[in-house]
Amino acid sequence: MTLKRFASRGAAVAAFSILARVTILAIGFVNVLLAARLYGSVATGQIGLTSAMVNLGALLALGGTEMMALNRLSGQDDARPAIFTASLIRIGLGGVMVSLLWAAAVVSGLAEPYHAGLGEVLYAGLPLLIALGALRVFCLEVIRASQSIHLYNVVAVTAAMMPLVFLLAWPLLPGDLSFAWVVALSEAVNVTLIASVVWWHGFGLRIVRLSRADLRATLSELRPFYVSSVSVAVYQLDILLMGFFADPAVLGVYVLASRLANVISLPKNAAGISFAPRVAQLFRNQGQEPAFAYTKRISLFYMPLSLVVFVLLWAGGGLVLGFINPAFVAGKPVLVLLCLAHLVLVLTGYSGQFLLLTGQEKLQQGVFVAASAVMILGIVVLVPVMGTEGGALAVLAGALVRGGVSTYVVRRTFGDGVSVWAVASMLLARRQA
Known part of the structure; x- marks a missing residue:
């Protein structure tokens, strides 16, 4: 062959x-x-x-x-x-x-x-x-x-x-x-x-x-x-913990909102199938610069698509929920918060995965533990007081910690990044060249 x-x-x-x-x-x-x-x-x-x-x-x-x-x-x-x-x-x-x-x-x-x-x-x-x-x-x-x-x-x-x-x-x-x-x-x-x-x-x-x-x-x-x-x-813990505090009918509203918000991350998850082995190979054989360049090119594919989905759900989420079933319209605030959580993870890119693929497992595990702790604590504290909106707010807080800290750690470890800011800087440098 x-x-x-x-x-x-x-x-x-x-x-x-x-x-x-x-x-x-x-x-x-x-x-x-x-x-x-x-x-x-x-x-x-x-x-x-x-x-x-x-x-x-x-x-x-x-x-x-x-x-x-x-x-x-x-x-x-x-x-x-x-x-x-x-x-x-x-x-x-x-x-x-x-x-x-x-x-x-x-x-x-x-x-x-x-x-x-x-x-x-x-x-x-x-x-x-x-x-x-x-x-x-x-x-x-x-x-x-x-x-x-x-x-x-x-x-x-x-x-x-x-x-x-x-x-x-x-x-x-x-x-x-x-x-x-x-x-x-x-x-x-x-x-x-x-x-x-x-x-x-x-x-x-x-x-x-x-x-x-x-x-x-x-x-x-x-x-x-x-x-x-x-x-x-x-990643299954939010629904599991919500089920501890909420009855199935209330939980159902959260589950549907969560699945709708997941669509924002769908382009990123799809691109990630080919992303992981390629980045690991590039980093191992050619060093960090080609690995970063490839990751930013992948980001140019999924970030615009995810932003379009986010805008559509942000503007018409209530209509979508009502079309599916009028009983779910009350879940619009939950959907908005969960959309923001996914937007954070999209804009911070493959920062967490990049740490794992480049031999920085301990750093990635530390970020993961911190983000998970924030989410779990938030659900336990906020859901009894605020209901499903409190659970969604806890998920957003966990996403902010996970995306923000992993972006910072990647930048500090390698001197470069894979977030939307790094992608924008790459495009600006190309335009000026």
């Missing part, structure tokens, strides 16, 4: 991956819109809360195992069975830990505010649902690690569509079920589908007997992946 043909094939694969990622995000957005339009705020709140609990619990149970599997199973053919076996053991241990934590929360009464949103059966069986979520995430990463990119994208898009199927079929199901069952039934079908794909293809994986030394050596590599996994999990 010639270099030109290889490059063309790589570009096609990247384009297909970006399209698949955008499709998955769009399907998730449509799922929430459909729940809000057809079934109202209670359904939206129950589905949003259950999804957040499953995703957060699954990431805590995995503890970075899925990221380690993606990193380690991509090569080292001889070591693949040992890595696969150790990963399954780690997931089992993580599942037991999460189950014990949930049991303690139920016994102590701390989990009682979630009872109404989950329903009786899922309230008692949440650890099983979390286990299904963890297996889904892990098996998807196993497929991706096998370099079967097209297969991974097809399976991931199919899995994203499953809640949509059950929402459309909801009138055919028993009428006394909580809408949380949309998530539960989707997880059951998705795990069956994805695990069957892994079993059918094999990917050279099998369970082997491990010595204690081999198991410890493999699991010792989890620490950096664990931090990254937990940082992803924290």
Whole structure:
């Protein structure tokens, strides 16, 4: 295969991956819109809360195992069975830990505010649902690690569509079920589908007997992946904490506003699929200047698009909420605050990701911890007083800390930046040259 043909094939694969990622995000957005339009705020709140609990619990149970599997199973053919076996053991241990934590929360009464949103059966069986979520995430990463990119994208898009199927079929199901069952039934079908794909293809994986030394050596590599996994999990915390203080109907208004505001970051998230590996490669092989230049060029793609979406939602957010369902019009102040939070993250660019990709993991983790602490404290303090507007204000405060501090740290560490100000400076310098 010639270099030109290889490059063309790589570009096609990247384009297909970006399209698949955008499709998955769009399907998730449509799922929430459909729940809000057809079934109202209670359904939206129950589905949003259950999804957040499953995703957060699954990431805590995995503890970075899925990221380690993606990193380690991509090569080292001889070591693949040992890595696969150790990963399954780690997931089992993580599942037991999460189950014990949930049991303690139920016994102590701390989990009682979630009872109404989950329903009786899922309230008692949440650890099983979390286990299904963890297996889904892990098996998807196993497929991706096998370099079967097209297969991974097809399976991931199919899995994203499953809640949509059950929402459309909801009138055919028993009428006394909580809408949380949309998530539960989707997880059951998705795990069956994805695990069957892994079993059918094999990917050279099998369970082997491990010595204690081999198991410890493999699991010792989890620490950096664990931090990254937990940082992803924290993005589910706003809905989870809001569900502790608010009933499903009120939470549903927040969930819909949150999903609408997420559209502002969609161009940035889509561009990030190709951004990360390229920047890491440039920084490693050519130094920081080409890495910064490439990041700023990517920013020129997504920042204008995000600004257009922000203006549309800022000006017409109330109309959009009312069109979806008149019961959600009260969520306009929440939508405005969450739009501002996403605007901050868009304008500060890939500052946090840039630190992670250039070997500054500890700095990035420090910024993340500070921003998460501000958001969590804000939700705990403000939601009982201000309701959903207080939760949105806490998210905005966390975004300001995350975006502002990461921008400052990047500038101080490298002498350059990737925020909107750095991009504007680059354009001004080009014009003057």
